[in-house]
Amino acid sequence: xxxxxxxxxxxxxxxVCEEAQTPKPNDGQLLIQVHAAAVTPTEFAWYPxxxxxxxxxxxxxxxxxxxxxxxxxxxxxxNKDVQMGDSxxxxxxxxxxxxxxxxxxxxxxxxxxxxxxxxxxxxxxxPISALTAWQALVxxxxxxxGQRILIHGGAGSVGSFAVQLARYKKAHVxxxxxxxxxxxxxxxxxxxxxxxRTTPFExxxxxxxxxxDTVGGETRNRSWGVLRKGGRLVTIAADAEGMKExxxxxxxxxxxxxxxxxxxxxxxxxxxVIRPIVGAxxxxxxxxRAYAEKPTRGKNVLxxxxx
Numbered sequence: 001x002x003x004x005x006x007x008x009x010x011x012x013x014x015x016v017c018e019e020a021q022t023p024k025p026n027d028g029q030l031l032i033q034v035h036a037a038a039v040t041p042t043e044f045a046w047y048p049x050x051x052x053x054x055x056x057x058x059x060x061x062x063x064x065x066x067x068x069x070x071x072x073x074x075x076x077x078x079n080k081d082v083q084m085g086d087s088x089x090x091x092x093x094x095x096x097x098x099x100x101x102x103x104x105x106x107x108x109x110x111x112x113x114x115x116x117x118x119x120x121x122x123x124x125x126x127p128i129s130a131l132t133a134w135q136a137l138v139x140x141x142x143x144x145x146g147q148r149i150l151i152h153g154g155a156g157s158v159g160s161f162a163v164q165l166a167r168y169k170k171a172h173v174x175x176x177x178x179x180x181x182x183x184x185x186x187x188x189x190x191x192x193x194x195x196x197r198t199t200p201f202e203x204x205x206x207x208x209x210x211x212x213d214t215v216g217g218e219t220r221n222r223s224w225g226v227l228r229k230g231g232r233l234v235t236i237a238a239d240a241e242g243m244k245e246x247x248x249x250x251x252x253x254x255x256x257x258x259x260x261x262x263x264x265x266x267x268x269x270x271x272x273v274i275r276p277i278v279g280a281x282x283x284x285x286x287x288x289r290a291y292a293e294k295p296t297r298g299k300n301v302l303x304x305x306x307x
Contacts, residue, residue: 003101004287004302005061011044012291016061017284023097023105025076030108032088033073036124037065037099039282039290039300042238048094058095065302066092068099068106069114069123079108087114089123089266091131091257100287102304110257115269122276125157125299130265130274132255133161136212136234137169140253145170147209150201150226154190155181157299158214158236160277163188168273174208176201176219184297202226213237213251220248 003020025031043049043064050058069089072082082088090111092104099106114123136158137143149166153159154175166173167189175190178197185193194201200222207228213220216237223233224247233251240252268274279295281303290300 001102002284003063004065004284005063006049007061009050012041012288015064015287015291017287020061020063020101022103025074025105027077028079028108029076029105030072030079030082030088030111031074031076032068032070032099032104032106032111034068034070034099034102034104034304035120035306036069036281037302037304038067038125038128039065039287039302040067040128041291041294043098045238046094051095053095063097063099063101063104065098065100066094067124067127068092068104069120070099070104070304072111073103075108081108082111087120088112089114089127090262091127100284100302100304109259112259112262112266115266117270117272118276121278121281121301121303124301125276125278126161126265126269127257127262128255129157129299130161130165130276131258131261132158132236133165133212134261134265135253135255135258136236137162137165137210140234141210141212141232143169143171143210146172148172148174148207149210149212150205150208150223151175151190151212151214152196152201152219152223153177153214154185154188154193155277155297156214157277159212160188160298161274162212162214163190164274168268171210174205178296181297207231210234213240216240 001022072086088111092106155177174192176196205226211223211233213235216239277298279298279300282290
């Protein structure tokens with residue numbers, strides 16, 4: 001098969017598109033013929049990218065891209081939930097090779113039927129970002145009708161899902177974005193949009209119930225002051241993971257695969273409540289560009305094969 005592989009520690013310049021051995025599924029695994037795989041630039045800094053669960057160094061070469069869409073090409077053992085040829089999307093394990101290849105392996109429990117109203121490129125950007133938004137707003141913040149939420153980075157991969165999900169929950173949605181994305185944010189369901197380049201959000205926002213921080217740093221530090229008493233801040237910013245400040249550690253989380261939540265998200269997509277926002281679609285040969293060119297909205301995608 002054709003695969004995009006990382007041959008050394010580094011950034012996109014270390015990626016090589018080349019021939020590789022097609023993997024075979026073990027019991028409980030599926031072999032997916034990948035149609036599209038999302039691009040997550042922070043993977044170059046993830047611990048599981050370069051380590052085993054036991055803490056040892058993972059051997060090179062390594063395949064990135066852990067969210068994908070495609071069709072079931074082989075089934076390891078017996079599985080009643082899927083059939084050969086099923087269109088699916090999902091996540092595979094952070095500690096194993098990802099999906100930026102013509103075929104990838106995934107635990108059968110980590111894929112669900114692809115939403116029928118979107119194409120494979122749109123479906124591929126859903127699992128990490130939409131599950132992150134769901135787990136941040138529904139599980140951790142317990143966002144409810146009538147509450148006020150501030151979402152930083154509303155036009156980004158997680159932020160765009162969070163704005164739509166918060167609207168679905170009938171919350172009052174305030175989002176930060178660039179001036180170019182003001183109308184786009186309102187189209188997704190934001191009630192108020194703050195141009196972060198010209199207006200410090202803390203000068204116009206007070207007493208919100210929830211802050212979702214996708215940015216980190218000074219943005220997160222300034223966000224504590226806009227929460228009402230008893231309000232909740234949730235952060236997914238990578239710089240929070242190693243911080244010693246207890247309130248930041250308590251606010252930080254990493255998304256986890258969840259079959260039931262992904263099925264519900266697919267239902268919301270097919271019912272028109274949520275739509276995935278694709279930044280740009282690249283071929284496998286354009287992988288370095290796909291990582292280097294930051295999208296102004298949503299998330300970039302690699303088209304692995306036609307579907």
